[in-house]
Amino acid sequence: MRILHTSDWHIGRSFHGHSTLDALRRVLDGLVSEVRQRAVDLVIVAGDVFDSAMPAADCYRLLTDMLTGIREAGARVVVTSGNHDSPARLGFQAPLLREGIHVATDPSAVGTPITLDDEHGPVHIYPIPYLEPALVRHLWPEETLRTHEQVVRHAMRLINDDRAARGGRSVAIAHIFAAGVEATPQLEREVRQSLTQGTLDVVPVADLEGPDYIALGHIHGRAQLSDRVRYAGAPLHYSFGEADKPRGAWLVELDAEGLAATDWIDFAVPRPLVTLDGTIEELLSAPEYDAHADSWVCAVLTDRTAPLEPMRRLRQRFPFCATIERRPDGDADERAASYRDRVGRGTPDPQIVDGFLRHVRRGEAATDDEARIIADVVAAHGAEVAR
Template identity: 65%
Template sequence: MRILHTSDWHIGRSFHGHSTLHALSGVLDELVRQVRDHAVDVVVVAGDVFDSAAPSAACYPVLTGALRAMADAGAQVIVTSGNHDNAARLGFQADLLREGVHVVTDPLTVGTPITITDAHGPVHFYPLPYLEPALVRHLWEDVPLRTQHQVIEHAMGLVRADLAERGGRSVAVSHCFAAGVEATPGVEREIRQGTLDVVPLSAFDGPDYVALGHIHGRQRLSDRVRYAGAPLHYSFGEADKPRGSWLVDLDAEGLAAVEWLDLPIPRALTTVRGTLDELLADARFESAEGEWVCAQYTDPTPQPDPMRRLLVRFPHCATVMHQPEGARAGDGLSYARRVRAARSDAELIDSFLVHVRDGEGATDREAEIIRDVIGERVVAEAKA
């Protein structure tokens, strides 16, 4: 069986104020071509299909068009929700799509596989929709579920129990922050509150292959546990990371081969650095004129209208930063810097505690209380 592992489409995400829908549609067309050219049997989309819990109307045709095209190309498609997705909205799509397209968002389906058969027999796919501890702990009241680690451990326990009865080959799909990955700061919205929410690789023991989502760059954690990353660059911090998907082959015994398939990059991202006059005239920056540009100008003092002036040469200049040469780097310890760097409510609270306690953040017990309070708020908002 041949499987294409992709994730983190983030349909509807903007890039420094610019829509990415057109560019993403083109890349997904190429993904469909890969499905056809490589005779893919199953496409796995490991979460964060949409970028927002309330995607605009223009986002839905991008998703349905891509899923239907993949099905038309001969593949079955398995889609799970990620932390950016609204499970109810994404799940609503399931009954509207054709046979062979499976959209899995219900936590109660964990441990129940989607079984697809090839010449060697059945392959059991176990999709794990994104499992927010505060929203799912009532489903398994006899199990302590405070962190992503605990939730994934429990979910994979259900998977292994079911697999022990069925036997055969298997693939698990999850959207989480696994131990050993290298994240891009400011890109992936955290699924963790402190280090407790990092999921160890041992949690994924059992299946022949584990298709992960959430990290935007491809990652190989082991031969059988991988992240595919996002199909587009959504940050200049990702500029050096390839875009693509994993082509996974299962034979009669299990995992046989994994190959990386590159996807096209609609417009390259580059960072240019120099004085404003150099950026506007120096020939060494000619190659960047058609690319997305992050411009860092090094003049001692701020210059008037730098963006307007740079756009004349770089029509796709997305952001401008004033970084004077020789300026003393900040130590990052001011309260304002800590607040801006916080990527979750828990980190924001911890930043306040560090500020008022002269560098000492929340204790383990305090962090647990903070997680519970935030979890209760999440539940209240979900019911509102």
């Protein structure tokens, strides 16, 4: 059996205020072409199909077109819900879907497989929708389920018990943060928040023992935790922190004994992402940046003083400049101490004003003309107070 493992489509996500629907459609159309050309038997989408719990109508249209396209290309589809998805909205039409398209969002069905057959016999597919402990622990009241790790461990126990009874080959699908994988900076909002709060719920890879292959979602970069445990990542770049991560899917081969081979399939990126550093004049004039005229650009400006209208000027050269960051040269040294620390009690008033200008200008002091004006204003204020 030939399986294409993908995940984290995030239909409906924006990129710095720009819709990604058209770009995602192009990438997923390429996925459908791969399914047809490589005679794929099954496509797995391991969670975060939508980017929000309340997707717009255009998002449903894209999902419908892709599921229909995959099915018409000759493959079956198993889709699970992720933490971004609303299980009710994603799965509301599951009973009405055509034969061969399965949307698994019901946690009570964990441990009950979707069974497909090939020339070697049955292959049992065990979907695990995203399991929020507080929302699912009532299903298994005899278990202690306070963390995501405990819930996933219980789900895998149900799966392995069923596997032992049925026999045959098996694949599990889960949307989790597994130990041993590194999250890309600016990648997962939930992962970043959990890291800062110290509540990140990591699932040990040892808890994923049993099936011949584990198709994971949740992390946007490709990752291999073992020969049989892998992340496919997202099909599209959704942040500049992902720019160096390849986009694609895993092609998984099962033979009569189980996992036989895994190969990576690259997807074409509709528009590359690049981060450019320098002063605004360097970014506007340096010839080496000509190659990025059609790229999504994150401009990191190193000017000591904030330039006027930087986005308007940059977009004259880079029409797809998406965001600007300011990191003036020497900024870390200048701002290591707070403004209050550097202009403490007893500092003369003109020096306080000059210190403030240095603070907001990233180290640039007042000019001679500005210094004279400051002295005049401070003197006039002092004379007014003394009256």
